[in-house]
Every structure is written in structure tokens, then in C-alpha cells.
Amino acid sequence: MSVDAGRGQCRLCGLDAGGEEFCCPGCQNVYAILEESGALASGADPRDTDLFRRSLEMGLVARRPAAAAAARPPAEETRESVLHVTGMWCAACAWLIERALLSENGVVAAEVMFASDLVRIRYDPRAVPPGRLRGRIERLGYGVAGDDGPATDASTRIRRDLLLRTGLAAFLWLNVMTLSLIFYVSYFETVSERVRGLMPFVLMALTAPAILYSGWPVLRIAALGLREGVLRMESLLALGILAAFGYSSAEAFRGGRHFYFDTACALITMVLAGKLIEAGAKARTTRAVALLHQMMPRKARVLAGGRERFLAVEQLAPGARFLVKPGERIPADGVVEEGSSAVDESLLTGESAPRSRGPGDSVIGGSLAVSGALTVRATAAAGEGALAGMIRTVGRALASRASIEHTVDRVSRAFVPAVVLFSAAVLGFWLAAGAGAATALSNAICVLVVACPCALGIATPLALTAAIGTASRHGILVNHAAVLETTRRVGAVVFDKTGTVTEGEFRLLRVEPRAGVSAAEVVRIIASLESRSEHALARAVVEYADSLGLAREPVADFERIEGAGVTGVVGGRRAFAGNRRIAPGCPEPHDGGGTVVWCGWDGEVKASLVFGERIRPEAAETIRRLHGTGVETWIVSGDSEAVTRSVAEAVGIRHWRAEALPAAKIEVIDALRAEGKTVAMVGDGINDAPALAHADLGIAMSTGTALAMQAAPMVLMAPKLDRIPLAFDLAHRTLRVIRLNLFWAFLYNILGITLAAAGLLNPILATGAMTASGITVVGLSLQLGRARLGAAESSAEAALGEPAAPARRPSTT
Numbered sequence: 001m002s003v004d005a006g007r008g009q010c011r012l013c014g015l016d017a018g019g020e021e022f023c024c025p026g027c028q029n030v031y032a033i034l035e036e037s038g039a040l041a042s043g044a045d046p047r048d049t050d051l052f053r054r055s056l057e058m059g060l061v062a063r064r065p066a067a068a069a070a071a072r073p074p075a076e077e078t079r080e081s082v083l084h085v086t087g088m089w090c091a092a093c094a095w096l097i098e099r100a101l102l103s104e105n106g107v108v109a110a111e112v113m114f115a116s117d118l119v120r121i122r123y124d125p126r127a128v129p130p131g132r133l134r135g136r137i138e139r140l141g142y143g144v145a146g147d148d149g150p151a152t153d154a155s156t157r158i159r160r161d162l163l164l165r166t167g168l169a170a171f172l173w174l175n176v177m178t179l180s181l182i183f184y185v186s187y188f189e190t191v192s193e194r195v196r197g198l199m200p201f202v203l204m205a206l207t208a209p210a211i212l213y214s215g216w217p218v219l220r221i222a223a224l225g226l227r228e229g230v231l232r233m234e235s236l237l238a239l240g241i242l243a244a245f246g247y248s249s250a251e252a253f254r255g256g257r258h259f260y261f262d263t264a265c266a267l268i269t270m271v272l273a274g275k276l277i278e279a280g281a282k283a284r285t286t287r288a289v290a291l292l293h294q295m296m297p298r299k300a301r302v303l304a305g306g307r308e309r310f311l312a313v314e315q316l317a318p319g320a321r322f323l324v325k326p327g328e329r330i331p332a333d334g335v336v337e338e339g340s341s342a343v344d345e346s347l348l349t350g351e352s353a354p355r356s357r358g359p360g361d362s363v364i365g366g367s368l369a370v371s372g373a374l375t376v377r378a379t380a381a382a383g384e385g386a387l388a389g390m391i392r393t394v395g396r397a398l399a400s401r402a403s404i405e406h407t408v409d410r411v412s413r414a415f416v417p418a419v420v421l422f423s424a425a426v427l428g429f430w431l432a433a434g435a436g437a438a439t440a441l442s443n444a445i446c447v448l449v450v451a452c453p454c455a456l457g458i459a460t461p462l463a464l465t466a467a468i469g470t471a472s473r474h475g476i477l478v479n480h481a482a483v484l485e486t487t488r489r490v491g492a493v494v495f496d497k498t499g500t501v502t503e504g505e506f507r508l509l510r511v512e513p514r515a516g517v518s519a520a521e522v523v524r525i526i527a528s529l530e531s532r533s534e535h536a537l538a539r540a541v542v543e544y545a546d547s548l549g550l551a552r553e554p555v556a557d558f559e560r561i562e563g564a565g566v567t568g569v570v571g572g573r574r575a576f577a578g579n580r581r582i583a584p585g586c587p588e589p590h591d592g593g594g595t596v597v598w599c600g601w602d603g604e605v606k607a608s609l610v611f612g613e614r615i616r617p618e619a620a621e622t623i624r625r626l627h628g629t630g631v632e633t634w635i636v637s638g639d640s641e642a643v644t645r646s647v648a649e650a651v652g653i654r655h656w657r658a659e660a661l662p663a664a665k666i667e668v669i670d671a672l673r674a675e676g677k678t679v680a681m682v683g684d685g686i687n688d689a690p691a692l693a694h695a696d697l698g699i700a701m702s703t704g705t706a707l708a709m710q711a712a713p714m715v716l717m718a719p720k721l722d723r724i725p726l727a728f729d730l731a732h733r734t735l736r737v738i739r740l741n742l743f744w745a746f747l748y749n750i751l752g753i754t755l756a757a758a759g760l761l762n763p764i765l766a767t768g769a770m771t772a773s774g775i776t777v778v779g780l781s782l783q784l785g786r787a788r789l790g791a792a793e794s795s796a797e798a799a800l801g802e803p804a805a806p807a808r809r810p811s812t813t
Contacts, residue, residue: 012046078108083119083134085112086143086158087217093142094461096225100136104128141224159276162217166272169214173265176206180262200252203261211245215268235416239423240448241267247441258438260445263762267449270771297366300331303375316378324374332365333385334376341372419451419753426757435759443759450752450766459741459777466784467734475717476727483713486697487731491677493626493724494668494691497637497647499684500701501721502613506537506595508544513607520550522607526577526599528552528570533560537597537611541577565597575601577609595643612643619651622721627652629728632677636665665691682724683712699724730784737784741777748773 012027031046088094094112097119101110106127111120121133134144182199211219222238244260244267251258302311303321313331316322324330326341342354345367354370357363363376365385423444430440464481471478478484495501511519527545530538532555545552558568565578576599580586583598583605600606623633635656637644644658657668665681669691672679681688681695692698698712701719716723752769755761761769 078122079125080120080122081133083121083137083144085117085119085137087221088112088117088142093221097137097140097142100140101133104132104136107133141220162272162276165214165217166269166276169210169265169269169272172206172210172214173262173269176203176210176262176265179203179206180259197255200248200259200261203259204249204252207245207248207261207264210265210268211241214272215241218268218271235420237267237271237449239420240445243441243445243448247438260442263442263445270768273771297329297331301325301328316381318378318380320378322376322378324369324376326369326372328369330363330365330367330369330374330376332376332378333380334363334365334378336361336363336374337377338375339373341374342370344368344370415451419448422451422753422757423447430759439759442762443756446756446761446766447753450756450761450769451749459745459781460738462778462781463734463737463741463784466781467730470784471727471730474723474726474730475720476723476730477715477717479713483697484731484734486678487680487714487727488735489678490631490680490697490728492632492634492672493680493682494634494636494665494672494695495653496665496681496683496688496691497635497644498613500682500688501619501635501647501651501653502615505613506540506611507614508540508609509612510610511607512610514605517606519607520548522599522609523548524550525553525570525573525575525601526607526609528555529558529566529568529575529577531555532558532568533566537595538566540611541609570601573601574603575599613647615647615650616719616721618720618722622724623652625722625725626728629725631728632672634668634672636660636668662688662690666694669695680724681712682721699727734784737780740780744776744780745773748776 010027011021012031085097088097098110098112101107101119101121104123106124107121108124109120109122112118119137123133137144179199179202182195218234218237218241222234225235241264244264248259248261248264250256297313299310300313300316300320301308301323302316303323308323316332321337322331322334324341330343336357336359338359340356340358343357343363344354345364357374362379363374365380426447427440427444430443431437435443464484467484468478468481511522513519513522523541523545527541527550530541531552542552553571556569558566560566561578561582564581565576567574567576567582569575576582577597578599579596580598583600586598586605586608595611597609597611598605598607599609626633633653633655635644635648635653637647637656637658638660641658644656648654648656657664660668665683665688669679669681673696678696680697680699681691682699682701683689683692684701688700692700692712697714699714699716700712702715702717714727748769752761752766752773756766
């Protein structure tokens with residue numbers, strides 16, 4: 001049986017069927033299947049059947065809005081796509097596209113970022129193919145340039161087209177203004193009636209191409225908005241332009257004396273000039289992402305069978321060997337097998353100094369081989385490497401919107417209909433006051449034009465886009481615009497120790513020989529012994545001996561004693577190295593925050609070796625700067641109390657917690673939150689991932705694990721802690737710029753509407769004021785794009801070079 005549907009309702013889903021039995025073919029087919037299968041024979045409600053629910057999920061039948069929301073698939077069943085859209089003129093365009101996409105069955109979420117021309121869509125691939133999403137956007141009158149990055153060529157073509165339209169409009173405006181002088185001269189000199197009667201039609205002929213060609217983008221977008229039932233910013237401009245042209249044309253045929261052809265041309269010219277400036281600003285703010293795409297090589301010089309051949313990077317598989325010559329970019333992430341070269345990774349990490357890379361070193365796809373040729377074995381496909389991941393992350397961030405942006409969008413959408421109503425009221429008021437149709441229309445047009453909230457619409461997205469681009473240029477990767485909002489509120493930062501505050505590798509800090517023994521002799525003998533061990537402390541001794549150029553001796557009868565150390569015969573002497581179990585009678589190690597190894601030969605302890613993790617050279621300055629801004633700092637580590645306290649005191653951190661399990665980091669974060677603080681967590685390891693995800697702001701080091709970087713919304717592409725104050729500084733600057741942008745945008749609108757309604761503005765001045773407001777917002781936002789985050793730049797640059805020799809070599813006292 002069918003559902004209890006009223007007259008004109010669908011027998012299956014109950015929606016309005018327009019007098020038919022079914023609202024759509026899907027419902028008709030599903031109902032027929034249910035009927036043939038006997039599922040309806042028992043009187044069951046067809047909407048309770050599995051077939052109906054499955055049909056809803058797949059979009060085969062219609063659904064109510066509530067049902068649509070309930071039927072959305074879980075996140076793991078959806079895909080995400082980022083498209084580059086061309087032809088957006090303002091924030092209202094972004095809202096229209098977003099609204100249209102969300103109306104599509106199968107689209108779970110859609111975010112449109114006007115400032116970067118990117119659209120991020122999450123959808124169910126079973127219900128909607130990607131081609132339908134492109135088609136939906138194109139039916140609105142916009143172009144879709146592709147989903148593989150910024151469409152630089154398409155954007156350039158659009159800017160050139162806009163420049164041509166602006167130039168033609170300006171030329172026609174100049175001519176219309178010049179010829180319009182005849183009407184002003186007629187107040188002082190006699191002008192023949194023939195000239196007076198013919199001139200309005202000449203002006204009309206000159207104005208028509210300005211409107212129909214130069215002004216076509218404005219009129220087209222306004223018409224598309226009306227077709228979708230939306231009043232947009234362009235609607236205000238189109239009303240003003242068409243009202244001026246229509247009234248003037250009517251006056252020309254009536255033989256009137258008041259014409260506003262010059263006003264229509266001025267509106268078009270100034271609006272297009274403002275849009276041209278905005279287009280250039282958008283291109284500059286997204287230049288960082290464009291540079292990342294330019295770093296992606298298109299071909300790889302693959303080595304196979306002793307020969308070189310070129311291969312498209314898309315076909316480069318992990319394990320393939322390829323050659324990179326000086327001046328070429330590395331096509332994929334890999335490990336160097338042969339050769340050495342200085343490698344420039346500046347656009348990825350923000351570090352200006354090239355790094356030396358040789359056999360065994362990892363290299364990043366997109367970096368530049370500066371001084372030598374490298375043979376590299378790929379560890380990841382070109383589309384799966386660090387650069388590709390960075391591009392995707394920055395793209396998602398540019399396509400995301402912060403909460404303040406959503407608020408401004410809601411205000412803008414309510415603002416446009418309110419302005420139209422207010423303009424109509426101004427028209428009625430001046431007509432009722434007896435001012436005449438020309439004056440009333442002029443004042444109404446002024447209200448429409450000066451109130452256009454273009455500056456309001458770009459105030460927030462343009463600033464956020466510029467900030468994200470600046471962050472990526474400084475080696476700070478954010479995955480969502482809201483991260484900048486969170487960053488500026490951070491009141492406490494929790495640091496992991498190993499690999500974050502320290503560099504994560506043991507180094508020999510001090511050699512303390514007994515009397516009569518030289519440090520060099522101790523290091524030579526013990527390094528020879530430890531060369532047979534795989535322990536991290538053994539590697540540190542061997543590396544130090546190699547740095548001194550000490551030759552190693554053969555080792556015989558090597559033995560590893562579990563939990564104690566190692567022994568062996570070196571140069572005829574029985575040498576040993578280990579803890580107090582292998583060297584009984586040695587004094588307790590001093591509480592200096594290091595790991596002590598006792599060593600000697602022939603049954604006598606000859607020296608003690610003190611090991612430790614080297615603290616990052618920029619750590620202390622980073623902590624000092626955070627404290628200077630009122631941010632509280634913590635170290636939480638699983639290491640011993642002595643080591644953790646030593647590292648905390650060395651860098652100036654006042655609060656620390658040692659011997660902590662991963663859950664303890666979450667406990668510290670919760671305790672700080674209970675004090676009302678917004679908490680950031682900085683880490684790099686797998687055990688840091690829960691805390692990074694739990695904190696208000698997770699910050700991962702790029703040298704850390706993939707899990708840590710996935711859990712953190714901010715990644716430091718260069719393993720430098722001084723990027724953290726830079727990120728905080730950028731977040732505060734961004735907030736200041738957004739506030740200034742909104743202040744100027746609202747101020748222009750409030751003052752402009754007031755003056756226009758009072759009849760103190762003419763349409764040309766109103767257009768100039770509207771354009772000036774947009775230029776002001778653009779100029780303020782571009783300051784972020786040019787920002788060098790200067791106060792920290794000197795310390796950041798100082799941290800880029802190699803550490804000083806005393807820091808690298810231990811003392812041999």
C-alpha cells in the first residue's frame with residue numbers, strides 16, 4: 001500500500017507531486033519494485049523498507065530537507081575536492097555558489113573562498129559524480145579551471161579581459177563627459193535646438209557599448225543572482241547603472257533636459273577599476289601557492305639499464321632511481337645514493353641557506369640542486385611527497401573560512417535587500433518632498449551605489465588569504481583559516497622535549513678523563529670499541545671521534561653485557577664502557593641532566609663520558625619571546641626528572657613535568673584549560689599525536705612522524721622553534737588588519753549612505769567613495785602579504801646557519 005498521501009502528494013515519499021501520483025521517476029520506479037516484490041502486501045509503510053532508505057542514500061528518490069540531512073553519509077564514505085573557480089566578483093558570488101552546491105543531493109559540505117577563488121567540496125561519490133559539481137557551478141555563469149591548483153593562465157586571461165573592458169569604459173566615459181559639456185554650456189550660451197535634440201542620442205550610442213560590453217560582467221552576475229532568487233552586491237550596481245541609463249534614454253525621447261549618461265559610464269568605469277585592483281591583490285595573495293606549483297617539475301631524468309630517459313613525474317614510482325643535475329629541481333621525495341650538492345629548500349621550509357645533501361640524506365621533491373649532481377632513489381610518488389601534501393594543505397586552508405568571515409557574510413546577505421528597500425524609500429521621500437524626478441532618482445542611485453558592500457565582503461577573506469600565503473612563505477603550514485583565530489588567543493604552550501625542544505639525537509657533551517690520561521686517547525680507544533655496537537650512545541662516540549679525525553683500532557673478543565655495557569680487546573688492552581654495573585666503585589653520576597658512561601681499560605676506570613640531547617639553538621630565544629607576550633610555557637616529557645629539569649632551566653621554561661606518559665600531556669592541557677587558557681601543544685612523535693589533537697592548537701615539527709603532522713592543524717616545515725612566535729605575531733597582525741578593514745568598510749557605508757540619502761552626493765562621487773573603500777581594504781590586506789614578521793627575522797636568520805663549534809664539540813676537560 002502507499003503512504004497516507006494527501007491530494008497531489010507522492011505515493012512514496014509524500015512530497016508535492018503537482019497533481020501526479022509520483023513526484024519523480026525515481027519514486028515511481030522504487031514503488032514499482034516494492035509492489036512487485038510483495039513488500040507492500042502486508043500494509044507496511046514503504047518508507048520503512050531497506051530499499052527506500054538505500055534509494056534515499058543514493059539520491060534515486062526525492063527527500064525532504066530533514067531527510068536529506070539525516071541521510072548524509074559518514075565522513076569516511078565521502079571525498080573532498082578543491083576546485084578553482086573563475087569569474088567571482090565579490091563575496092556574494094561565493095555565497096551563491098556555496099548555496100547552489102549544498103542544494104545538490106550528495107553534497108555534504110561546501111566552502112567557497114572568494115579571496116583565493118577556491119571551492120572546497122565534500123561529497124558522497126556514490127550519489128554525485130564530480131562532473132555534476134563542475135556543471136552546477138558553470139550553470140551559475142562561472143568557470144571551473146581545474147582542481148589541480150591555481151589556474152594561473154585562466155586568472156591572467158580574466159584580468160586581461162577586465163583590463164580591456166575597463167579601458168573601453170574609461171575611453172567612452174571621457175567622450176561622454178566631453179560631449180555633455182554642451183548641456184552645461186547651454187546655461188550661458190545659446191545652443192541650437194537641432195544640436196540639443198541630437199546630442200542625447202549621440203550620448204546614448206556611446207553609453208550603450210559601455211553598458212552592454214564593459215558592464216556585462218556586472219549585469220550578467222546580477223541576472224544570475226535574480227534567477228537563483230538572490231539579491232547580490234552586483235544587483236545594487238546594476239540597478240544604479242540601468243536606472244541612470246533608462247531614465248536618460250526616456251528623457252532623450254521625451255525631449256527632456258536632464259541626462260545621466262555620464263553617470264552610467266562613470267559607475268561602470270570606477271567599478272571595473274576597483275575590480276581590477278582587487279584581482280591584482282588576489283593574485284598577489286595567492287602567489288605563495290602558485291610558487292609551490294611552479295616548483296613541481298614536469299619530468300624526471302630516470303636511470304634504468306645504465307641509460308637516462310625522461311619520464312613524466314606522474315609515472316615516477318617509489319624505488320625508481322633518477323638523476324638531478326645542477327640547476328634542476330628534484331622531482332620527488334627520495335634518498336641520495338650518489339653525489340653531493342647544496343640543496344635550496346627555501347620555498348618549502350622558509351630557510352634561506354641551502355643545505356648540503358650527500359649519500360644517505362633525504363631530499364624533498366621540488367627543492368633545487370644548486371652545486372652538484374645527485375642520484376636519488378624515490379621514496380614516494382610525485383603526488384604523495386612533502387611538496388604535494390603542502391600544496392593540498394595550503395589549498396584546503398585557502399578554501400576554508402574563519403568564524404568571523406561567516407558572521408560578515410551573514411551581515412552582507414541581509415545588507416543588500418535592506419539597501420534596496422532603503423533606496424526605494426529615499427526615492428519616495430524626495431518625490432514626496434517635491435524635489436523632482438531627476439533629483440529623487442539621483443539620490444536613490446547614490447544610495448544604491450555607495451552602499452554596495454564590496455569592501456565589507458572582501459575585508460576578511462582577503463586578509464586571511466594574505467596571511468596564509470605569508471605563513472607558507474615563512475615555513476608555517478596551516479590547514480584551516482580558523483587556525484589563525486585560535487593562534488591569537490593562545491595563553492599557554494606545552495612543549496614535548498625530545499625532538500622538539502631538543503634535536504632528538506644524543507651527542508657527547510663532555511669527556512672527563514682521570515689524571516695521567518688524555519681525552520684524545522680515551523676517545524680513540526672507546527670509539528674503536530663502540531664501533532662494534534649499535535647503541536645510540538655508541539654512535540655518538542664514533543661520530544665525535546670521526547669529527548676529530550682519530551683513527552680507529554681493530555677490536556677483538558667484543559662482548560655486549562646486557563644492562564651493563566660492552567667490553568673488548570683494543571690494541572692489546574681489555575677496554576670497557578658502560579654504567580656502574582660494569583665499573584663498580586664509581587661515584588654516583590652528578591645531577592647535571594646528562595647520561596654518564598664510565599670507561600677504561602685493564603680493569604681501571606680512566607674517564608667518564610657525559611651524553612645529552614643537544615638543545616635547539618633557537619629554543620631559549622623562542623621561550624623568551626613567548627614569555628614577553630604573556631604566554632605561559634611548559635615542558636612535559638617521559639624522560640627522567642633530572643634531564644627534564646635541566647632542559648627546562650636551560651631554555652627558561654618555568655613549568656615542567658617529567659616521567660610523563662602520553663595521557664599526562666592531555667592532563668596538563670586540561671588543567672591549563674581549567675584556568676581559562678587557550679592551549680597550544682608542540683610535538684613531533686607518535687606519542688604526541690593524542691595531545692596535538694586534544695589541544696586547542698596543535699603544532700607539529702616537520703621532522704616528526706606522519707601521525708603527528710596529521711593530528712596538528714599547524715606544521716613547522718623547518719624544524720625551528722622560532723617559527724612559533726612568528727605564527728603568533730602573524731595571527732595578531734591578521735586580526736588587527738581584519739578589524740581595520742571592517743572598520744573602514746562600515747565607516748564608508750554609514751557615512752556614504754547618510755550623505756547620499758541627504759542629497760549631498762552625486763552618483764559619480766558615490767561611485768568614487770565605493771571604489772576608495774575597496775582600495776583601502778585591499779591596501780591594508782596587502783600589508784600582510786608583504787610582511788616579513790620583522791622583529792623575529794634576525795633571530796630566525798641567525799638560526800639558519802650551522803651552530804658554532806663549541807656547541808657541536810664536547811668539552812675535553
